[in-house]
Each structure stands twice: as structure tokens, then as C-alpha cells.
Amino acid sequence: MTDPTFTPRVFSGIKPSGGLTLGNYLGAIKRWVEMQEDPTYETIYCVVDMHAVTVWQDPADLSRATREVAAAMLASGIDPTKSILFNQARVPGHAELGWLFSCVARVGWMNRMTQFKDKAGKNTEKVSLGLYAYPALMAADILLYHATHVPVGEDQKQHVELTRDIAAKFNHDYGVDFFPMTEPVIEGPAMRVMNLRDGSKKMSKSGESDMERINMLDDADTIAKKFKKARTDPAALPTDIEGLKDRPEAKNLIDIYAGLSECDAADVLRDFGGEGWGKFKPALAELAVEKLAPVSAEMKRLLDAPDELDAIMKQGAERASEIAEPILSRTFEIMGFVR
Template sequence: MSDQTFPSRVFSGIKPSGGLTLGNYLGAIQRWVDMQEDPTFETIFCVVDMHAITVWQDPADLTRATREVAAAMIASGIDPERSILFNQCRVPAHAELGWLLSCVARVGWMNRMTQFKDKAGKNTEKVSLGLYAYPALMAADILAYHATHVPVGEDQKQHVELTRDIAAKFNHDYGVDFFPMTEPVIEGPAMRVMNLRDGSKKMSKSGESDMERINMLDDADTISKKFKKARTDPEALPSEMDGLAERPEARNLVNIYAGLAGMSSQAVLGEYGGAGWGTFKPALAELAVEKLAPVSDEMRRLLNAPDEIDALMARGAERAAAVAEPILAETFRIMGFVR
């Protein structure tokens, strides 16, 4: 192998399969905004709409959800001029490279993907082939841009490891040093935002009660109400994180405060240790409204101007294709295709 160097390039995406929550904001979008500010990175962010159809999507819902994700990114601070922002289906290189990499990936690797097992459950014979094979498309999303860094939640780390396996096998099989060994970037106190009613469960857009989650389109009054009514326990906040080990709801709210304030969870306890929930929850609600209400307001403005969103994504797709198409063309050449 040669000692080829790759530019520091970030790729990540969100699937448009329903309303966005605070978990998407703290676990992904806010971190992307921070990476956009780092001059050492080129940043590429994608609405991965082709992943959404691994399960049935109503066409009108997919259209709406795609624009909602793009609006959330823009409203949160992703600048379409400084970062490349687009929706996946506009760049055919994703699907084309996805097929090529499907022929590099091994069935045994796919069988180890825990997310397929979680989503398919006992119904594996009736789910779509796409739900089984989509990790190869996810690898293509990343490798089409020679992305070196992928900010992900802990539950997505396995997919980046698969991407590395596919890249390594491709490089080995063809005797090249073409695809980089992408690094997952996992950091931040609120990487895994939990349910406001049950701290043992991840915050989800599909939960039974709307009070379990903060939706990115919630207005200021709703955000405040949900945090003030969030489940807690009778004890005051401790001064050290060890004191939250067996207190999942308390730990979740402290982590959310830390994520919104841009500080460590321990620093939050340094400020609020010994305080009761009558003090902390109103402070958290005030902070959340300060940070999130302007985002939801701008999202609503953008969603009322869908042509503006579509034009921004179309321009982003042109820029994305300019990066991906030469990489795809070289992949075809390496593999021996006559084009």
C-alpha cells in the first residue's frame, strides 16, 4: 500500500422518516455545526432519503420529511455555502457505488448488523432486501466522498466499522490505496438523548406520548411545559456524576442541559449540585427555549417556502456530484469496467 493522504472530509446524514427530536439536534446536527466551524474539515451533510424507503414510506410523507430535515439543518446553523447540503437521491453516485460495494461486502458482515435484527425482529422473511443490504449503501454514502470522519451516535458506530471493512477489502482485492479508513467521531455529553418519561429508553419520534420527547418543531411554550413535566426522582442533584449512576431520568436531564449549554455534565453538577428539581427544571426549560425556539421558528419559515429549500438542496447536489463523480469513475476503472 502507498502512503496516500486524504483531505480531512466529514460526511454524515439523517434519514427523513418522521419528525425530528431533540436527540437529532444534540446527537447530530449541533455537532455538525461545530465541525463546520473547524477550518481543517470539509463538511458534507445529506438527507439520506434513499435509506428511508427500506421500509414503506407514503410518498407525500417522504417529500415533507425530506424538506423538514433540510430545514432543521439550515435553521440549526448548517450554512449551505460553507458546507455541502443536499438530499441523497439527487446524486446518482450513491446508488451506483452502493451496488459496487454490495459486491465487495460479505453476507457474514451483514448478518452481524444489529440494527437489522432490531428493526426486522422475528419478521426477517417479509422485510425488504433493502433493509438487509442498506449498510452497503451507507458505506457508499461515506466512501463516495473519501470521507475521513463520520460523526455518529454510539448505535451507528458498527456501520462505520463496516465501511472500514469494505474499504479495506476493496483496497486489498484490487491492490490499491484508494478508499480511506474512515474514523467514527463519537463525543459529547448528550450523544444519546433519552425519553423524558423513561430514562432507560432512547428519545424517539415514534414513542406513544408526545410528552416523551422534544420535537424540533415544538414552540417555546411546549418546550417549557415538557421539561417542567419531565419525570424525575425525589432526590436533589448530586455534586458528582457518580451520584447519577442509578438515576437515569436525572442523568438524562443533566446531560441535556450540558449539551444545550456546551459544557460538561460534571460542570452542570458543579453549578447545580444540591439543588432540587424545582430549581433545575425551570432553568433547563429556560435554556432549552433560548436555544431551540429560534430553530423551530426558522424551520417553520423555511417549510412555508419549500422552493427555497429545494433550490438549496439542488445546488448542494451539484457540488456533491462534483466531488463524488470522479471518485465513482475511478472506482469503475479500478474494477475493470469499460465505460
């Protein structure tokens, strides 16, 4: 069997560990919908539920959150006839290749992973082995499909670099050109959506106050209220990007408007530069309701139809397995396993 050429293929996923926010929508899902429409790529999108259990999950919460992520993708425009959409646990090859890659990756590489340090804090002796080793599983998620491109935020770029290191070491150790050098795709406005009450912090589903974030399940009235009450400074909006320096709350709201309206921050400032927040925030609220309220409504419909969601993920897993199984089988063959 000859080693394959690399079809341009996108893989990305979201962990089901709590409610989704505007940050997930602008930073990930909206971009996935756009890439789905690019005929250059095959697109594979995954609810990475196996990553969620690196910390303990209530089983009922995990099931609910898995369906919520799938519903968010579908409601935002992921089309299961154009993209493959499934949850990770339905394709055993993720775990199998994850183990193989944990034997390729070096401990020193894992020690450099900043997200483990952030999440473990001072309790490194008490967290799960999975929390330490999960970047090897993340590499497996990507390379199980020979994905050539991964849309990520800046905070995930290090994991794609690790994926490239694992692919390069595997190829070198076994004298093959089997796994591709996956490229991170980092582009677009509002890639890092910040807290509505503190522009120095990332918008998070685990923040103390619900007013800090826009949840993807928020209704129109709630979306409008949160933007109108978002923290700002007293100065008027600047006329150019340079004027947003040292104004994190202002920059965040401008970036959100740009992301929702599919333009650049400079375009937003051309329209609103010199204006006060009394004009801009209602305009942002109106735009957000227009874009997000239909997504929220469709998510709620899908969550009330779990059989429909499960059927879509099951079909997606079958399609994913058709791609994954030959790649996994060839990996075992290259490594010398008798199967």
C-alpha cells in the same frame, strides 16, 4: 490517473422518516455545525432519503420529511456556503457505488449488523432486501466522497466499522490504496438523549406519547411544558457524576442541560448539586427555549418556502457531484468496467 490523497472530509446524514427530536439536534446536527466551523475539514451533510424507503413510505410524507430535515439543518446553523447540503437521491452515484459495495461486502458481515436484527425482529423473511443490505449503501454514502471522518452516535459505530471493512477489502482485492479508513467521531455530552418519561429508553420520534420527546418544531410554550413535566426521582441533584449512577432520568436531564449549554455534566452539577428539581427544571426549560425556539421558528419559515429549500439542496447536489463523480469513475476503472 493516480489515486488521490485523502482530504480531511466529514460526511454524515439523517434519514427522513418522521419528525426530528432534541436527540437529533444534540446528537448530530449541533455537532455538525461545530465541525463546519473547523477549517481542518470539508463538511458534507445529506438527507439520506434513499435509506428511508427500506420500509414503505407514503410519497407525500417522504417529500415533506425530506424538506423538514433540510430545514432543521439550515435552521440549526448549517451554512450552505460553508458546507455541502443536499438530499441523497439527487446524486445517483450513491446508488451506483452502493451496488458495487454490495458485491464487496460479505453476507457474514451483514448478518452481524445489530440494527437489522432490532428493526426486523421476528419478521426477517418479510422485510425488504434493502433493510438487510442498506449498510452497503451507507458505506457508499461515506466513501463516495472519500470521507475521512463521520460524526456518529455509539449506535451507528458498527456501520462505520463495516465501511472500514469494505474499504479495506476493496483496496486489498484490487491492490490499491484508493478508499480511506474512515474514522468515527464520537464525543460530547448528551450524545444519546433519552426519553423524558423513561430514562432507560432513547428519545424517539415514534414513541407513544408526545410528552416523551422534544420535537424540533415544538414552540417555546410546548418546550417549557415538556421539561417541567419530565419524569424525575424524589432525591436532590447530586454534587458529582458518581451520584447519577442508577438515576437514569436525572442523568438524562443533566446531560441535556450540558449539551445545550456546551459544558460538561460535572459543570452542571457544580452549579446545581444539592438543589431540588423545583429549581433545576425551570432553569433547564428556560435554557431549552432560548436555544431551541429560534430553531423551531426558522424551520417553520423554511417549510413555508419549499422552493428555497429545494434550490439549496439542488445546488448542494451539484457541488457533491463534483466530488463524487471522479471517485466513482475511478472505482469503475479500478474494477475493470468498460464505460
